[in-house]
Amino acid sequence: MEASRSLRDPRDDHALMAAIANxxxxxxxxxxxxxxxxxxxxxxxxxxxxxxxxxxxxDIFMEVWRKSERFDASRGSVVTYLATLTRSRAIDRLRSxxxxxxxxxxxxxxxxASPSDxxxxxxxxEQRARVASALALLSPDQRAAIDLAYFSGLTQSQIAQxxxxxxxxxxxxxxxxxxxxxxxxxxxxxxxxxxxxxxxKSASTSDEVTP
Amino acid sequence: xxxxxxxDLLLEYALGALDAAESAELRAHLANGCAGCAQAMTxxxxxxxxxxxxxxxxxxxxxxxxxxxxxLAVEPAAxxxxxxxxSSSRERSWWxxxxxxxxxxxxxxxxxxxxxxxxxxxxxxxxxxxxxxLDATNQRLTKDVSEAADRNGSLAISLAKAQETIGMLRxxxxxxxxxxxxxxxxxLARARALWDKxxxxxQLIATGMTPPGKGKVFELWFITADQRKVAAGxxxxxxxxxxxxxxxxxxxxxxxxxxxxxDEPGLMTAPTGAIxxxxxx
Numbered sequence: 231m232e233a234s235r236s237l238r239d240p241r242d243d244h245a246l247m248a249a250i251a252n253x254x255x256x257x258x259x260x261x262x263x264x265x266x267x268x269x270x271x272x273x274x275x276x277x278x279x280x281x282x283x284x285x286x287x288x289d290i291f292m293e294v295w296r297k298s299e300r301f302d303a304s305r306g307s308v309v310t311y312l313a314t315l316t317r318s319r320a321i322d323r324l325r326s327x328x329x330x331x332x333x334x335x336x337x338x339x340x341x342x343a344s345p346s347d348x349x350x351x352x353x354x355x356e357q358r359a360r361v362a363s364a365l366a367l368l369s370p371d372q373r374a375a376i377d378l379a380y381f382s383g384l385t386q387s388q389i390a391q392x393x394x395x396x397x398x399x400x401x402x403x404x405x406x407x408x409x410x411x412x413x414x415x416x417x418x419x420x421x422x423x424x425x426x427x428x429x430x431k432s433a434s435t436s437d438e439v440t441p
Numbered sequence: 442x443x444x445x446x447x448x449d450l451l452l453e454y455a456l457g458a459l460d461a462a463e464s465a466e467l468r469a470h471l472a473n474g475c476a477g478c479a480q481a482m483t484x485x486x487x488x489x490x491x492x493x494x495x496x497x498x499x500x501x502x503x504x505x506x507x508x509x510x511x512x513l514a515v516e517p518a519a520x521x522x523x524x525x526x527x528s529s530s531r532e533r534s535w536w537x538x539x540x541x542x543x544x545x546x547x548x549x550x551x552x553x554x555x556x557x558x559x560x561x562x563x564x565x566x567x568x569x570x571x572x573x574x575l576d577a578t579n580q581r582l583t584k585d586v587s588e589a590a591d592r593n594g595s596l597a598i599s600l601a602k603a604q605e606t607i608g609m610l611r612x613x614x615x616x617x618x619x620x621x622x623x624x625x626x627x628x629l630a631r632a633r634a635l636w637d638k639x640x641x642x643x644q645l646i647a648t649g650m651t652p653p654g655k656g657k658v659f660e661l662w663f664i665t666a667d668q669r670k671v672a673a674g675x676x677x678x679x680x681x682x683x684x685x686x687x688x689x690x691x692x693x694x695x696x697x698x699x700x701x702x703x704d705e706p707g708l709m710t711a712p713t714g715a716i717x718x719x720x721x722x
Contacts, residue, residue: 267500267501268494280689287505309490313490314486317457317493357491357494358494358497361492365492376492379456379457380457380492385458386460387460404456415491
């Protein structure tokens with residue numbers, strides 16, 4: 231669990247989470263500085279509405295603060311934890327909006343995340359570029375299905391309806407897309423997410439699912 | 442569901458793409474505590490989490506940071522080392538309990554008079570009363586701090602908004618959009634919007650507005666050249682009819698030809714209410 235130190239910050243991500251669990255407010259502020267651009271990008275991407283995204287961004291970091299014991303360093307990196315938490319809360323909010331909105335969300339998700347902003351603040355362009363190029367290797371159908379599931383919170387059946395495709399086809403697109411993504415990322419990196427230097431081993435070595 | 446079936450669906454589960462029934466089965470299996478499946482789940486989550494990293498990072502508006510700090514000041518973590526009434530009362534009970542216990546034992550044993558504990562009782566009562574005073578002081582101070590934090594928080598937000606406006610005025614590419622009253626609004630109601638094309642921020646400053654009505658808010662819309670109505674954000678006005686809303690213009694919106702404000706029951710994705718303000722770009 232003890233992780234190597236990041237070059238750009240004396241305290242690594244796991245140490246920050248440990249300090250937060252001890253009630254160290256400055257650690258939460260550092261965590262915010264480090265990850266809010268990623269968390270905010272995800273909030274904006276899922277929710278679209280800037281005001282709702284602003285609100286969720288503050289809520290996410292308050293939740294990290296209040297429930298710091300939920301983070302389990304042995305179970306993965308901080309960046310994965312934040313991404314999973316944010317995505318889940320954002321989708322919850324999106325669903326409740328859909329229930330209350332008079333009309334369905336008119337803006338259908340963009341085809342894929344655009345890697346068009348190299349000068350972004352997350353500070354790990356390499357990691358982003360790796361994921362973006364792995365995504366670019368997927369077929370448009372695979373990308374669209376994965377995108378609708380992840381960023382719009384649709385299930386396979388809902389995606390099939392939305393794209394007007396047979397459920398089996400959508401399932402295949404999602405499965406093959408994810409497996410390809412996993413394999414490409416495993417090859418392109420011997421290490422885990424680069425935004426989390428503390429994580430030494432995240433690329434899977436098991437092969438429980440084969441294409 | 443067995444391990445093989447579980448692993449077969451983990452990636453889809455982590456992506457959130459499974460239907461409710463399959464998700465429930467999978468969760469039930471994971472809850473059984475199978476270490477191999479839990480590890481595979483962690484890996485699947487790590488893979489799916491990377492989809493978020495593919496997004497270009499977006500710097501959040503400074504007001505969110507202020508809001509977070511305000512909430513932190515008002516509500517320190519349960520585990521925070523900041524002294525709070527709860528933790529101080531726990532510390533107090535540490536030594537008070539034995540004293541109280543000793544006193545009650547003494548009384549129940551019928552030895553009260555013999556032990557000249559009138560003096561003890563008096564001391565105990567004095568200590569209790571002092572503790573009550575301290576507790577009351579502590580509570581009052583905590584409340585004061587919390588109120589000060591609230592005031593500080595709202596000042597910080599006002600300041601952040603003002604700084605946002607000043608920041609926009611420094612923009613190298615700034616447009617001013619005028620919006621005039623329409624429909625239910627008095628003739629003098631109007632708004633100006635600063636559109637900072639450097640940062641794609643849009644700040645609407647409305648004045649002279651009649652409030653939108655009970656249970657309603659104003660919602661700003663960008664209407665594009667191809668007649669799409671894109672929700673931008675909601676705002677309310679104060680007693681003087683003034684309101685401010687800062688939003689980020691979606692970078693992929695295309696050409697905006699009209700901005701309009703309607704009254705809505707909440708944040709809507711398509712306008713339903715009357716138009717209160719409108720301006721051509």
